[in-house]
Amino acid sequence: MKNKKEIIITENVEKSFGNFQALKGITATVKESEVVVVFGPSGSGKSTYIRTLNRLESHDSGRIIIDGVELNDDVKNLEKVRSNVGMVFQSFNLFPHLSILGNITLAPRKVKRMKKKEADDLAMGLLERVGIPEQAEKFPTQLSGGQQQRVAIARALAMQPKIMLFDEPTSALDPEMIKEVLDVMRELADSGMTMICVTHEMGFAREVADRFLFFDQGLLIEEGSPDHFFSNPKEDRTKLFLSQIL
Amino acid sequence: MRLINEITRDGFFWIKENLFQSYLNSLMTLLIVVFIGYLFLDFLGFLINADWTVVEVNRRLLLLGRLPLGNEIRGWLILWFSMILISSSIGIWGSPNIKDFLIIFIISLVIFFIFGTLNSIYHILITYLISFSPYFFSKYFLRKKYFELSKRVLIFSWILIIPIFIIILLIGNGPKPNLWGGFLLNIILASVAIVAGFPLGLILGLGRASSFPVIKIASTFYIEVIRGAPLVAWLLLAWFVLPTFLPNLFGLNEVSIVVRAMIVLSIFASAYIAEVIRGGLQSIPKGQLEAADALGLSTIDSTFNIILPQAIRVVIPALVSTFIAMFKDTSLVFILALTDLLQVGRLIPEQEPEFFGRQLEALLVVAFLFWVVSISLSNLSSRLEKAMGIGVR
Ligand SMILES: Nc1ncnc2c1ncn2[C@@H]1O[C@H](COP(=O)(O)OP(=O)(O)OP(=O)(O)O)[C@@H](O)[C@H]1O
Ligand SMILES: [Mg+2]
Numbered sequence: 001m002k003n004k005k006e007i008i009i010t011e012n013v014e015k016s017f018g019n020f021q022a023l024k025g026i027t028a029t030v031k032e033s034e035v036v037v038v039f040g041p042s043g044s045g046k047s048t049y050i051r052t053l054n055r056l057e058s059h060d061s062g063r064i065i066i067d068g069v070e071l072n073d074d075v076k077n078l079e080k081v082r083s084n085v086g087m088v089f090q091s092f093n094l095f096p097h098l099s100i101l102g103n104i105t106l107a108p109r110k111v112k113r114m115k116k117k118e119a120d121d122l123a124m125g126l127l128e129r130v131g132i133p134e135q136a137e138k139f140p141t142q143l144s145g146g147q148q149q150r151v152a153i154a155r156a157l158a159m160q161p162k163i164m165l166f167d168e169p170t171s172a173l174d175p176e177m178i179k180e181v182l183d184v185m186r187e188l189a190d191s192g193m194t195m196i197c198v199t200h201e202m203g204f205a206r207e208v209a210d211r212f213l214f215f216d217q218g219l220l221i222e223e224g225s226p227d228h229f230f231s232n233p234k235e236d237r238t239k240l241f242l243s244q245i246l
Numbered sequence: 247m248r249l250i251n252e253i254t255r256d257g258f259f260w261i262k263e264n265l266f267q268s269y270l271n272s273l274m275t276l277l278i279v280v281f282i283g284y285l286f287l288d289f290l291g292f293l294i295n296a297d298w299t300v301v302e303v304n305r306r307l308l309l310l311g312r313l314p315l316g317n318e319i320r321g322w323l324i325l326w327f328s329m330i331l332i333s334s335s336i337g338i339w340g341s342p343n344i345k346d347f348l349i350i351f352i353i354s355l356v357i358f359f360i361f362g363t364l365n366s367i368y369h370i371l372i373t374y375l376i377s378f379s380p381y382f383f384s385k386y387f388l389r390k391k392y393f394e395l396s397k398r399v400l401i402f403s404w405i406l407i408i409p410i411f412i413i414i415l416l417i418g419n420g421p422k423p424n425l426w427g428g429f430l431l432n433i434i435l436a437s438v439a440i441v442a443g444f445p446l447g448l449i450l451g452l453g454r455a456s457s458f459p460v461i462k463i464a465s466t467f468y469i470e471v472i473r474g475a476p477l478v479a480w481l482l483l484a485w486f487v488l489p490t491f492l493p494n495l496f497g498l499n500e501v502s503i504v505v506r507a508m509i510v511l512s513i514f515a516s517a518y519i520a521e522v523i524r525g526g527l528q529s530i531p532k533g534q535l536e537a538a539d540a541l542g543l544s545t546i547d548s549t550f551n552i553i554l555p556q557a558i559r560v561v562i563p564a565l566v567s568t569f570i571a572m573f574k575d576t577s578l579v580f581i582l583a584l585t586d587l588l589q590v591g592r593l594i595p596e597q598e599p600e601f602f603g604r605q606l607e608a609l610l611v612v613a614f615l616f617w618v619v620s621i622s623l624s625n626l627s628s629r630l631e632k633a634m635g636i637g638v639r
Contacts, residue, residue, distance in 0.1 A: 159542060
């Protein structure tokens with residue numbers, strides 16, 4: 001792990017909405033193949049932070065460098081970063097007018113100009129990987145929440161990203177479907193994908209994560225290994241929050 | 247037998263439950279039945295006493311206006327071409343049920359009775375043949391491997407339908423556009439307004455929803471100005487004001503009244519279509535665009551592959567309402583001294599002494615023709631909705 005390269009570098013990233021400052025200077029790095037779990041109270045800026053990493057939110061100041069490419073107003077850079085970073089949302093955000101296959105193949109075909117046949121094969125392979133190849137011809141509304149989220153993961157993977165961002169991927173799911181999504185994510189982590197994951201599934205997080213980041217009120221309060229957090233967290237705010245959720 | 251018993255029993259039950267479940271309700275039901283019955287008898291009395299010669303003698307005027315003699319074939323060609331497109335489209339995409347066929351049959355029978363006398367009976371027969379054979383051909387005899395190809399050809403022909411109409415009307419020393427008239431004129435004007443107004447409206451709707459201030463303000467300005475005045479005012483403007491205000495740069499003075507009407511109607515339609523589209527755009531959740539952005543899709547790709555298909559599906563009913571309204575609004579071109587269907591229907595009984603007092607017959611037929619097209623459009627709308635229904639939120 002030590003000599004892996006730093007694939008995500010954020011230095012002093014700040015972001016305000018109007019006069020509310022959501023991120024108050026976040027400095028953190030993620031190495032290749034690392035799995036990082038971000039957690040913290042509601043409104044602490046977790047979503048905002050990971051959304052700055054593919055510029056769904058543009059940061060006001062500081063620097064963000066993804067796989068050697070700096071995120072700024074340069075559109076070329078943005079294209080490069082977005083093709084390297086996949087994202088999975090809490091509310092799936094599948095395209096309801098496209099079939100499952102259509103959802104997965106759209107970006108490879110439009111962005112990478114892949115042939116239909118090739119894209120279809122790629123999509124079927126990914127559907128196998130997330131365990132629902134038999135749903136390929138259906139439409140998103142015909143699938144359960146857990147299946148939809150797995151399709152969303154396959155859709156992001158179809159662009160062959162180096163980094164995957166997850167924003168509370170299981171929060172909108174019924175309890176019995178959480179496991180199937182976490183299983184896919186676990187497999188992904190084992191395969192060596194670099195992942196940043198906002199989640200409150202602490203059991204899963206402890207098992208999969210290399211590192212935890214604890215956010216509160218727009219600040220990165222504490223970071224460290226899962227064991228560090230579960231045995232002796234330093235900050236009072238961390239202790240308080242952990243005692244509330246565990 | 248048991249089935250019939252059951253149906254009648256259920257029928258009685260339904261009537262009792264829905265129409266007579268209280269005194270007040272029963273009273274209302276009776277009153278309405280009496281009222282409808284009265285209207286119906288009255289109408290029946292009119293139909294029996296009606297004299298349809300006014301329509302029979304003037305059917306050519308009603309359909310084609312003052313199109314010079316010898317040019318009827320152009321009208322027939324347009325009808326045949328449209329029928330081929332419509333019926334093969336139904337054969338390939340639609341699955342019309344018995345009810346639809348019955349309606350089509352009854353409507354065409356009525357048209358037959360109104361317009362079909364001996365000298366054109368061959369045309370009517372050919373029309374029937376042309377109308378129904380592509381349906382059966384495309385449904386039962388078309389080989390699988392030509393299916394995709396035929397779809398493409400059909401879509402292409404639909405896109406080109408306006409130019410084809412106009413070519414049919416103009417080719418080989420055709421009559422001047424100012425002589426187009428009657429129902430033909432309504433159809434041509436409405437098709438042009440819809441086909442030209444739709445893409446323009448799409449661009450304007452996107453423009454008004456855009457985040458570029460200049461584009462947004464320009465689109466908003468256009469839409470609000472056009473919607474701010476009645477269509478009649480714009481038509482008058484096109485007639486009187488345009489030629490005097492603008493220098494005669496583009497030969498505008500010579501541009502025929504019909505073409506000016508087409509331009510005005512398209513511009514007018516586009517403003518309304520733009521607002522309908524914008525409503526659809528607003529109904530798309532923010533997450534859709536975020537997902538597209540996160541996948542690295544360009545603005546153009548996500549607009550055309552993700553946002554617009556969903557937005558248009560949502561607004562199909564409103565869109566078709568706009569189309570129907572535009573179709574009926576084409577009758578306002580009488581302002582420009584054009585004789586569309588309504589104008590013909592209105593003028594004949596006034597100008598020809600032998601038909602004094604026959605307004606009602608003429609206008610009824612006019613209304614019927616407008617109704618046929620409107621009802622077909624709204625039928626198409628519900629079909630489209632159903633066809634696209636799969637996968638909706
Ligand atoms: N587009 C926006 N406009 C205004 N304020 C925003 C916007 N997005 C986020 N915020 C605010 O920024 C703060 C941080 O939001 P963020 O979504 O990052 O929190 P979070 O840690 O993900 O919370 P949760 O656990 O509820 O998802 C919140 O107070 C939120 O109200
Ligand atoms: Mg959040």
